[in-house]
Amino acid sequence: MTTEVRFTHQSLVESCKKGHSGSQYELFELYVDAMYNVSMRFLGTKEDAEDVVQDSFVDAFKNLKSFKYESSFGAWLKRIVINKSINHLRAKRIAVVPMDAHEFHLTNEEPVEVVDAVDIKKVQLGIAQLPTGYKQIINLYLIEGYDHVEIGEILGIATATSKSQYHRAKKKLVEIIKEL
Structure with missing residues (x-):
């Protein structure tokens, strides 16, 4: 600027x-x-x-x-x-981040597959199909550029929860994109 x-x-x-x-x-x-x-x-x-x-x-x-x-x-x-x-x-009482008992155990999860050269439209459609809580984390982290500490402060959740939800959201997004 x-x-x-x-x-x-x-x-x-x-x-x-x-x-x-x-x-x-x-x-x-x-x-x-x-x-x-x-x-x-x-x-x-x-x-x-x-x-x-x-x-x-x-x-x-x-x-x-x-x-x-x-x-x-x-x-x-x-x-x-x-x-x-x-x-x-x-x-509107829409859950921003769903809470599950297994959220804090990232080490036992399978790695997310990498998707080659994905059409941006597919990514946008995929994000739109994510559950609300996952969509919030993806938007804040990937689109808006906040780190997990900031996301935790914004959403009133722990940093570890933000990281966990981001990991799950990314995995779900890859699944959705593969189906498109």
Whole structure:
């Protein structure tokens, strides 16, 4: 990102902090599509993703005074969208991560087979077919780039559970892709 772009975003954020609605609209336009895509990966329904994104922007603008440039505005907003998406799933009482007694024993499991040059469409279709808990872990780890410690904090689970669920989700994804 160039210095000019960073400065433009910083000046937009500062203008928003002063309550300028035009600057809020500019920030909204810059980030709405990316944040919608993030929410869609978690929620899977257009209407729910739109609602979560809208709520996320409202909360972001309300709490903008707490934004201290420790990360980019986009990263800060993305964290809000992910948390709201997960909370939306919890409110619908959809289990984010199913818990089984055998989750913590990774050493006895068979290795996951490697799939050669998989069509990206198949991967997307496969992820869409995963159970909700597995989909959350795959999205957070592979797509959003969080590590297992961060995923544990976001989902309120142990790091070991995140690793275990990721391993199972990846194995299930390979099975699904093979059937497509």
